[in-house]
Amino acid sequence: MDNTTEQAINYEYYYDLAVTDTPGSASFQVLYMSHIYIPMLYFMMFFAGFSGNLFVLIVIGNRHKRSRRLVDTFVLNLALADLVFVFTLPLWAVSAGQFDHWPFGNVLCKISSYIITVNRFSNIFFLTCMSVDRYLAVVRLMDSHFLRSSKCVHLTCGVVWGISLLFGIPSLVYRNLYEQDDKGFCLDNLESFFFRAMILLTVFLTFMLPVLIIVLCYGSILVKLRSHSITAANPRTEARRRHSLKIVFTIITTFLVSWLPYNVFKTIQVISKMSDAELSHDTHIYLARGLIISSCLAFVNSCVNPAIYLFLDKQFRRSAAAMCLNCLRHGDTQQSYFSSNSISNGTTESLGSTTSRARLFSLTQKN
Template identity: 45%
Template sequence: MTYAKAFIVSVYCLVFIVGTFGNAIVIIIMRSKRKSNRLVDVFITHLAIADLVFLLTLPLWAVSTALDHHWLFGEGLCKMCSYIVVVNMYSGIFFLTCMSIDRYVAIVLSVKYGYLRSRRCAVITSLVIWTLSLALGLPTLSFRHMVQVDDNGKWVCSEVNMPSRNIFALVTSFIAFVLPLGIITVCYCSVGIKLYRHFDRIRKEERKKRKSIKIGFWIVTMFILSWLPYNVLKTTDVFVQSSTFQASCDTQESVSKGILLFTCLAFVNSCVNPIVYLVFDRYFRKSLFQLLPCQAAKRLKAHCSTSLSDSIRSQRRNSSFYKEKETTFTAAKISS
């Protein structure tokens, strides 16, 4: 195994460990905030679910990469794992778009369209996003196959090159990446302009909104940095494979290697969001520390010491009471 493949496999293993633990913690903490009315919490929960489901497939991709992309797990898992990857990408960008729209409505259109930020609306929006993401991913089940690449029995999980696949790739790239990216940019630019104009009059509630905007901004930035290079190279690969322009063998090889590298970068995004919450969200940090075993032990110890102190105080009060009663009885006996 070359150094590059060893590095990618190591990254996959690290992403799987950190991402699985981190996103599970995010879901637990968000579920504990049932009384919270923040719509962004609904979208954060669904983002974590999407990443967690994808991370379950990551060990299979790590094994395949370690074996020079030889796929051992059959065509069914080849299709399903590829399907989960694209659904994760689509749902991720759609939920981030909804988060940016939510911030735009909350700050720029706070009075006019506040009804759009109801929890019921957020749940319906989440269901629509999942339905759309699952539907957009369906063609992947048709395009992905196990392909034999040599006479030594090496099979890879790859997309079959056909005109319909190329057209679909370009259309979905626009619908599920370029268009949402434009909406996110417009929303956050508008929010930034509004906050800048009213910076001196920001109230305490608005400062809380600024913190959530900062979290959303970093989540979006990490998503773009992770997935933009992959989408650019995938679009380039579509034109190369469709012979739209003549590309040399070196160019085709460079594009293929670039896709492998930037696929790794895209997969890293699944463990980034919990780290962003840990750095910028005080409530998340506090809840995480409360969930840690050492913190649980401290709470148990504090509870035991409190109970012991209460018991000692109770015993002292009882002892003082009986001593006082005995003194009173002795004094009464002497006087009689």
């Protein structure tokens, strides 16, 4: 066995989207029939994520600037990041359907992996920014005029994009196409100590730290809402508090359910590699299965965000409904316009033909 093949097999055990026990072998699959249902799942994510996030961009983009909230800026950037990400899903779907063979070349292998990493950073950072914005709006409203200004929010979005693009570079460098038996496999180079350290750092920056910030922000919000509710004893205030609790619970639950399994399996993967632990074959299989399922679950997060806005954000629902009604009215106006034009043209033609016949009749009488 040559060095390239041995390295590819070694990577396969630690590959975050592994499908086969040995690269290029369809005789044994980590997940039975995964080459069929994983591509279907990815294509479903693509259509749902593309239409949903594009709808979010159109609805919020069509709002008048005066009616936009500051948090809508974060929502727009989050939807844009998710929209760019879902364009890579058809590539991964085709690869999964070919038993993890990557037929698109080394450049697309690197770019697709880079986009996933940048989306992972920007997605979680924008979600954290939205949590901080809610904290400032509810708890520190009087002390946050500058932080909640439009200029500061746009600057924050620029910083988030810059950090995400910068921290995604290791994935661009250490993701490569490895050839075996005339087939290529898009894999991470986990032999690099720097890249393994960067993976652990990203787990901290993109999960542990954001979760801590989100919990602190929404914990403070809940305390504030509860104190105001007790003081006011107003049913409307109590209703708003319950609605805020529901939104908070949904956002945090979606975040944890989407990213907790992936980060747990990814941490186990890297730590076992760094410690040179001798894992059994069954442990490798369980780890690969966990990474496949948790990766799919993490990808789903980019598709469910539009649904969260639609079902929980009343202002977003009103804007979406108003936009749809305007489109329908515009279509009806165009249809009635063309109908009236056709009627008027038909009337004019009939009048014209009647006049011609009258003139012809008078000339005949004179002759």
